[in-house]
Amino acid sequence: GAVVSQHPSWVICKSGTSVKIECRSLDFQATTMFWYRQFPKQSLMLMATSNEGSKATYEQGVEKDKFLINHASLTLSTLTVTSAHPEDSSFYICSAPGEGLQETQYFGPGTRLLVL
Amino acid sequence: RKEVEQDPGPFNVPEGATVAFNCTYSNSASQSFFWYRQDCRKEPKLLMSVYSSGNEDGRFTAQLNRASQYISLLIRDSKLSDSATYLCVVTEYSSASKIIFGSGTRLSIRP
Numbered sequence: 001g002a003v004v005s006q007h008p009s010w011v012i013c014k015s016g017t018s019v020k021i022e023c024r025s026l027d028f029q030a031t032t033m034f035w036y037r038q039f040p041k042q043s044l045m046l047m048a049t050s051n052e053g054s055k056a057t058y059e060q061g062v063e064k065d066k067f068l069i070n071h072a073s074l075t076l077s078t079l080t081v082t083s084a085h086p087e088d089s090s091f092y093i094c095s096a097p098g099e100g101l102q103e104t105q106y107f108g109p110g111t112r113l114l115v116l
Numbered sequence: 117r118k119e120v121e122q123d124p125g126p127f128n129v130p131e132g133a134t135v136a137f138n139c140t141y142s143n144s145a146s147q148s149f150f151w152y153r154q155d156c157r158k159e160p161k162l163l164m165s166v167y168s169s170g171n172e173d174g175r176f177t178a179q180l181n182r183a184s185q186y187i188s189l190l191i192r193d194s195k196l197s198d199s200a201t202y203l204c205v206v207t208e209y210s211s212a213s214k215i216i217f218g219s220g221t222r223l224s225i226r227p
Binding site: 043044105107108109 | 150152157158159160161162165203205215216217218219220
């Protein structure tokens with residue numbers, strides 16, 4: 001089946017630094033990818049929709065200047081958390097939709113970010 | 117009102133029991149419905165799609181009731197390995213796909 005990878009799986013960084021997370025579709029092309037954030041014991045919250053070749057669409061309350069998304073190819077989307085702070089510590093997951101009307105989502109394994 | 121609401125949980129049931137979860141959605145135009153399973157500190161994995169005619173996969177049965185706008189998941193003969201959080205997911209199609217996750221129902225199976 002379709003596989004989505006994320007890199008890195010773990011990040012620990014100092015407050016104020018920027019962190020880039022990569023999301024790759026390994027055996028299929030994805031014109032759209034989704035980025036989620038999940039805090040402990042909470043559900044996934046959609047942050048933004050990444051569109052290949054165009055600007056990302058951000059959900060209400062998500063700062064586009066803080067969470068920079070680039071979808072430069074059909075297999076790669078990146079999320080950069082700029083000037084990270086401890087409250088940005090979370091589990092970041094990307095997904096890419098499958099094909100067909102009954103679209104399923106193929107999720108990456110997630111990236112744990114800890115900002116000290 | 118949340119767009120997708122699930123049973124509050126957590127559910128703590130003995131091994132072998134039958135357990136059922138419900139999920140309601142607010143947008144009658146929603147088109148696709150899924151149950152995902154998420155283990156602790158892992159990404160969600162698709163458990164099953166949900167169709168109007170209902171569908172069954174081994175011990176798992178999913179039902180969709182469009183008139184009442186709810187979907188359900190039934191787990192029979194529960195196993196210890198079924199312990200996880202179950203997420204109800206609804207997809208809407210308007211100008212773009214919109215995927216909405218429920219808050220999840222935590223299930224714990226005890227020996």
